[in-house]
Amino acid sequence: MYEKLLEKYSNQVEEKLEEYFEQVQSQGFISEVHGHIREYVLRKGKRLASCSTILAYKGYSGKVDEKILNACIGVELYRHSILIHDDLVDLDEYRRGGKAFHKISSLDDRFGEGMAIFSGNILYVMALDAIQNSGFSKAQIEKVISLFVNEFRMVNESQILDLLFEYTQPSVEEWYDMAKKRAASLFKATMLAGGIFADAQKKDLQVLEKAALQIGYAFDIQDDIIGTFASEEQYGRPSGGDLLLGKKPLHIVYALESRKKLIELLRKKELSLEEIEKAKTIIKRCGALDKAKEKLKEHAKKANELIQKTSMSSGSKKFFYGFIDYVAESLEWYK
């Protein structure tokens, strides 16, 4: 039931996106670029970002209308503008069953990377533009635009910190300082947008914001665990790629605290398959994986309690409970 509804909404969002790209005007090579952007954004995905917007909106207004679907065009463009720069800097070559954006061009790497930087920028302003044209009131739009301006800054700050952590050994506190601006910022932006567009009360928006943070933490911890432990068949990417880059997800932060030995492995430029397995074993054996999983459950629990405190309809609350369980428990949702 929960998954079916999610699929229904993501199909509606995808239809809207198709309509949107139909009317984008361009000529010459720029229309080729828009073609790549269209293909990239329309790759099959769970669309958790825009579904959170829709669920929050429905939770307060009781409906899913054209206006909120218009706004979701902006949410999806925003999400993908971030992904393009993220994959480029993280040297990821694939995204959702296709090439990462900087790998799409048939010209050389320099061109592909340049196109990815500028196309990410273009997607971000297309996102602002789509929100501007969603059909909501000027006051609502002003608030949501300001949210998407502020959170874009936060996301980019977290990206710098995430990159910095490859070169440093962050404490748990420093990890949370980074993480509160990453997925937490995305869920804050998408859920608050739904609430603002549905005229939710200020008090309720504050609770919703806190819930979004907890969902974001749960999401990130889960996502990072998948990144380290899921096999290529489960995940669609080679296993242990984050270890190769020396990334520092929470389970590694915990692991580093108890096992200095991992440091040596992560410092190495090239890890053998055997060494990757060794690293995984250390993370598991020292209890860091379990600790991270516990934290994930704690955040999911807090998110559930906070959602319960809001005055959203009980139907929408149920969807959120399902959604949170989904984030916290499934290994399959991330493609």
Next chain:
Amino acid sequence: MYEKLLEKYSNQVEEKLEEYFEQVQSQGFISEVHGHIREYVLRKGKRLASCSTILAYKGYSGKVDEKILNACIGVELYRHSILIHDDLVDLDEYRRGGKAFHKISSLDDRFGEGMAIFSGNILYVMALDAIQNSGFSKAQIEKVISLFVNEFRMVNESQILDLLFEYTQPSVEEWYDMAKKRAASLFKATMLAGGIFADAQKKDLQVLEKAALQIGYAFDIQDDIIGTFASEEQYGRPSGGDLLLGKKPLHIVYALESRKKLIELLRKKELSLEEIEKAKTIIKRCGALDKAKEKLKEHAKKANELIQKTSMSSGSKKFFYGFIDYVAESLEWYK
């Protein structure tokens, strides 16, 4: 007189920028990043972008006040967000007497480049935020934000085309399609912002927009000629860097039309100093340099005529005439 006024305005803008950076809140490594951003934005420059905003504003309102200086914080942040990504993709290592932003970090290239991508993004939304907080009316701000959203998209499209031209042989028409979204877009954004904030009439804004296009073309042609022909002492960068990358400024587009031979040189991965000199000679001897200079003068003349048609004060018109002459004639203004 003209240059003194420009210096006075740019000093005022710099004071405002210093105030702005004083109140930017951040902690940990992000405050280091803001320190780099501050140093980068405050490097001594002509500040042509914000001076155009101020001159247009003064031309219609007769004054230079706090509000327009606040808006100029946004103009400068906008300009520099573009420069950071531009230098990264163009592999430039220096900017205005200092390191290019992606060369600032003491960590490795990957970190420096990632930080440049995310910091460029941060600067762009800081720019929108500064315009939002300039103190003008909601209606004026809405128009200017929408202008800076739209033109940012244009600039990024032109960057993709500029990069593409390294791999293709653009016609004069294609060059203009790219150039109308580059410096032309920047002057459009900055001059129209001044006009909108001063409540200039719609008709006048249309003329101002056309004038901005012509100034932009003149600026780009001049800038590109300097890039190819000015010596390192005059320019502050090694001479002929655009030739090494295979860039296609207007004088090269003209040259390519008459001299296919240049193609072979530009296709080579490594050019000797002798070959760079050879390329310069071809561009000069076939008359392409003179043609580009003629075009530059034509645009400057048209810009002058269009400025004359506006209803700005005669004082401000004079400044613009001086400004246009400056762009069209000086080799020294670009550092």
